[in-house]
Amino acid sequence: MLDxxxxxxxxxxxxxxxxxxxGAFGAHPESNSQPFTVVIPPPNVTGSLHIGHALNNTxxxxxxxxxxxxxxxxxxMPGMDHxxxxxxxxxxxxxxAQGKTRKELGREAFVDRIWEWKAESGGSITRQLRRLGxxxxxxxxxxxxDAGLSKAVIEVFVRLHKEGLIYRDTRLVNWDxxxxxxISDLEVESRETKGQIWTLRYPIEGEPGRFIxxxxxxxxxxxxxxAVAVHPADPxxxxxxxxxxxxxxxxxxxxxxxxxxxxxxxxxxxVKITPAHDFNDYDxxxxxxxxxxxxxxxxxxxxxxxxxxxxxxxxGVSDPEFVRSLAGLDRFEARKQIVAELExxxxxxxxEAHANTVPHGDRSGVPIEPRLTLQWYCDxxxxxxxxxxxxxxxxxxxxxxxxxxxxxAWMRDIQPWCISRQLWWGHxxxxxxxxxxxxxxxxxxxxxxxxxxxxxxxDVELTRDEDVLDTWFSSGLWPFSTLGWPEQTPELAKYYPTxxxxxxxxxxxxxxxxxxxxxxxxxxxxxxxxxVIHGLVRDEKGAKMSKxxxxxxxxxxxxxxxxxxxxxxxxxxxxxxGRDIKLAKARMEGYRAFATKLxxxxxxxxxxxxxxxxxxxxxxxTTPLARWILDGANAAIAEATAALDAFRFDDYASAMYRFxxxxxxxxxxxxxxxxxxxxxxxxxxxxMGAAQHVLGVILRLLHPVMPFITEELWxxxxxxxxxxxxxxxxxxxxxxxxxxxxxxELDGVVRLIxxxxxxxxxxxxxxxxxxxxxxxxxxxxxxxxxxxxxDAIRRLARVTEIEVLDGAPPKGVxxxxxGEATLLLPLADVIDLGAERARLAKDxxxxxxxxxxxxxKLGNAEFIAKAKEEVIAENRERLANAQAEIARLDAAMxxxxx
RNA sequence: GGGCGCGUAGCUCAGCGGUAGAGCACUGCCUUCACACGGCAGGGGCCACAGGUUCAAUCCCUGUCGCGCCCA
Numbered sequence: 001m002l003d004x005x006x007x008x009x010x011x012x013x014x015x016x017x018x019x020x021x022x023g024a025f026g027a028h029p030e031s032n033s034q035p036f037t038v039v040i041p042p043p044n045v046t047g048s049l050h051i052g053h054a055l056n057n058t059x060x061x062x063x064x065x066x067x068x069x070x071x072x073x074x075x076x077m078p079g080m081d082h083x084x085x086x087x088x089x090x091x092x093x094x095x096x097a098q099g100k101t102r103k104e105l106g107r108e109a110f111v112d113r114i115w116e117w118k119a120e121s122g123g124s125i126t127r128q129l130r131r132l133g134x135x136x137x138x139x140x141x142x143x144x145x146d147a148g149l150s151k152a153v154i155e156v157f158v159r160l161h162k163e164g165l166i167y168r169d170t171r172l173v174n175w176d177x178x179x180x181x182x183i184s185d186l187e188v189e190s191r192e193t194k195g196q197i198w199t200l201r202y203p204i205e206g207e208p209g210r211f212i213x214x215x216x217x218x219x220x221x222x223x224x225x226x227a228v229a230v231h232p233a234d235p236x237x238x239x240x241x242x243x244x245x246x247x248x249x250x251x252x253x254x255x256x257x258x259x260x261x262x263x264x265x266x267x268x269x270x271v272k273i274t275p276a277h278d279f280n281d282y283d284x285x286x287x288x289x290x291x292x293x294x295x296x297x298x299x300x301x302x303x304x305x306x307x308x309x310x311x312x313x314x315x316g317v318s319d320p321e322f323v324r325s326l327a328g329l330d331r332f333e334a335r336k337q338i339v340a341e342l343e344x345x346x347x348x349x350x351x352e353a354h355a356n357t358v359p360h361g362d363r364s365g366v367p368i369e370p371r372l373t374l375q376w377y378c379d380x381x382x383x384x385x386x387x388x389x390x391x392x393x394x395x396x397x398x399x400x401x402x403x404x405x406x407x408x409a410w411m412r413d414i415q416p417w418c419i420s421r422q423l424w425w426g427h428x429x430x431x432x433x434x435x436x437x438x439x440x441x442x443x444x445x446x447x448x449x450x451x452x453x454x455x456x457x458x459d460v461e462l463t464r465d466e467d468v469l470d471t472w473f474s475s476g477l478w479p480f481s482t483l484g485w486p487e488q489t490p491e492l493a494k495y496y497p498t499x500x501x502x503x504x505x506x507x508x509x510x511x512x513x514x515x516x517x518x519x520x521x522x523x524x525x526x527x528x529x530x531x532v533i534h535g536l537v538r539d540e541k542g543a544k545m546s547k548x549x550x551x552x553x554x555x556x557x558x559x560x561x562x563x564x565x566x567x568x569x570x571x572x573x574x575x576x577x578g579r580d581i582k583l584a585k586a587r588m589e590g591y592r593a594f595a596t597k598l599x600x601x602x603x604x605x606x607x608x609x610x611x612x613x614x615x616x617x618x619x620x621x622t623t624p625l626a627r628w629i630l631d632g633a634n635a636a637i638a639e640a641t642a643a644l645d646a647f648r649f650d651d652y653a654s655a656m657y658r659f660x661x662x663x664x665x666x667x668x669x670x671x672x673x674x675x676x677x678x679x680x681x682x683x684x685x686x687x688m689g690a691a692q693h694v695l696g697v698i699l700r701l702l703h704p705v706m707p708f709i710t711e712e713l714w715x716x717x718x719x720x721x722x723x724x725x726x727x728x729x730x731x732x733x734x735x736x737x738x739x740x741x742x743x744x745e746l747d748g749v750v751r752l753i754x755x756x757x758x759x760x761x762x763x764x765x766x767x768x769x770x771x772x773x774x775x776x777x778x779x780x781x782x783x784x785x786x787x788x789x790x791d792a793i794r795r796l797a798r799v800t801e802i803e804v805l806d807g808a809p810p811k812g813v814x815x816x817x818x819g820e821a822t823l824l825l826p827l828a829d830v831i832d833l834g835a836e837r838a839r840l841a842k843d844x845x846x847x848x849x850x851x852x853x854x855x856x857k858l859g860n861a862e863f864i865a866k867a868k869e870e871v872i873a874e875n876r877e878r879l880a881n882a883q884a885e886i887a888r889l890d891a892a893m894x895x896x897x898x
Numbered sequence: 899g900g901g902c903g904c905g906u907a908g909c910u911c912a913g914c915g916g917u918a919g920a921g922c923a924c925u926g927c928c929u930u931c932a933c934a935c936g937g938c939a940g941g942g943g944c945c946a947c948a949g950g951u952u953c954a955a956u957c958c959c960u961g962u963c964g965c966g967c968c969c970a
Contacts, residue, residue, distance in 0.1 A: 587910075593936090595935085601933080758938090767927075
């Protein structure tokens, strides 16, 4: 016998272990079944399961379990990402706690240390995914740094390099001074900051006493200024263009150039140009062929290496000694000293508060520093074209579709992707440098050496590029590298392209776009057919969850408290397309109750001797109750299937909730009770058969979202052995004899019972009081039906017997209208006439409103002329019904009055 | 500044041309032999606002206001 309450904690680990051990999570490349492939968005090896992962992986698991039950050869590929910066950060911090630095350790030892760390504490998330119930094919688990994937990375790099799609270039990059590496545009976030804007006086060369006022938010970079720019159409500066200004502090003469970049409305209309430390200035510098001296080092400290030779002393303007004293100073400290020096020199005009957006490194959180460096780039624009086309032509579809616009907007304006990182943890770039600036990009050192030998005619010394690749380079290969590429494995042949990618909108650019570009270019096919984008999980007030706000819901704690099934069901039910999820614990309590409800319904079945009966033939069922619930189950199957096919997780969940609770528990089980408690026989046999059949359908339909409880009940009630539900076929509609007739029958009884209940409740009749039900004016079939269902009506409507009323109604009846019939409950002793009168009056007001509304419509000639036939007919019927109801309510009130 | 999304019952959200829905919360009654994580019944909405299209608008169009996100 099942326990009285469902206790998820006591069974989840056992059930998961059994499923995993059964091999049901595994794909079968050798089978002939149609594949269904999903690759997990690989969580960072440093990560632990947060609520966003819980949502993301629940949705994937729902899809995978659904398709697996449909007979597809499902492969859900697990794995983790090496997460370059994030992981290096974690291990560096650990070293720091021991008073060591990575530089002391040296590259090789440091990388070894990271591998050690990964072996000890990395990847705890995979255990947590198991707690969630994720049916990943674990033996296939991959890591972006493992040997196979590294091989794929090298292969792609070498190929793209040979095709000219990967190249080296000296450009301005976003430089993170904390990690001392270049980062891509995407890893930069703009932050509003309350800063200041300084107005400085640059003396005009050869015109003592004349100055040009320049406005800047970054005075510390002025050491690298190589021009002052004014707008070509700005009359204030027309005569200055072509002249030179003397750059304060350094004494260098710099040209005043006309360039439309300078906005006459902003600041003073003249801007200083520092090409090596500002993206806009860089463009100006290129247009005017300006020198581009770098004045900040990798840690964003003042560095004089490129300007030291040009320092000149100019009375009242510059002092090389001062500039030399700045060397090695942090940029913000240098700013203070430079401003102070300019004040001293009276070259400082004013400073004002200024709100500006400052680019910050998304990991380090400090302002990034544009720096002119030699880096590796990927020609993203070329790779983007076919990716855009694939979405335009529907080879890959985003769900919801509106995300395609986001994708297009970015892809159509994509910039060269800086793929080199000055880190130690990652895929080292397969490039070797030899004599005379020679470069060899090859799959390994040996090949590079051979190539060098071929070129130089002798063995030469080669040094490998120190840099590693952007983490997203290897993640971009995920859909095929995990399947064995570049080897032509059976897995690759069978499971690529994948079917669905489920992810959050925050990594459309980082990840989805890169997979599209690489997948199409390398494999010749899009990496996935559907991209399902879900929202962000927020707290119940809609705020982003964050540790600092303390509003984080830990999915593991939620699983402890409510069970994995309830957590999964909640996330699934709330996953409406295009919307963030506001998650409150109250929701989870509600869905835990749903799990309990299902448990108890199964328990009820069990107590009544219901067990799985594979020989039951639903198409042979004759009793209306059996046919009705079988028909309802058919509808539930259709709803659930359609919802899952359309990625409408919310619709799937609510359809299951409604059918299980409202149809099966509230009505079917209640109607079945008189049958179960009655004599044995064909009817009982059949209703029991229908009960076990429909419960089996419910368990199967719910399995994708609630794998634990369904598996437990499935086994317990004898539908199948341990861990068998997961591979049981998805239910299909069964033939049901004359379902319409069954619906008319049962829906009629439901309406009758509901009406009697409502009337009783409204005049405050306690359930302990039972009464006769008098029926007036009922059609013969209505009466016959009521009599057929007398047992259920007795139980559910607190009625003792049903009598036809021909003559005048007795005094003190409570009346109600149901279709053509009037229902009367003799409750003279119990009810309060005032309450009854009020009730009738209220119903009458409602009916009058209806009459007025419909009358107005039908009285409109244009409505009659232009509206659809069925709409007009429907309104005529509504009018007739409402008028009849008014007549009967009036009659009822007249009787009370008498 | 450009783009996208959202404003529907107290809350969280479906619906998106033809009688306004769900869950939770709330109110009343009920410890009825699966379940009080329960049963039954009920109250609660100018569908943000203003125009327009239409026989008919919560739904389509335009604008306004408010909220959120992305990009510059």
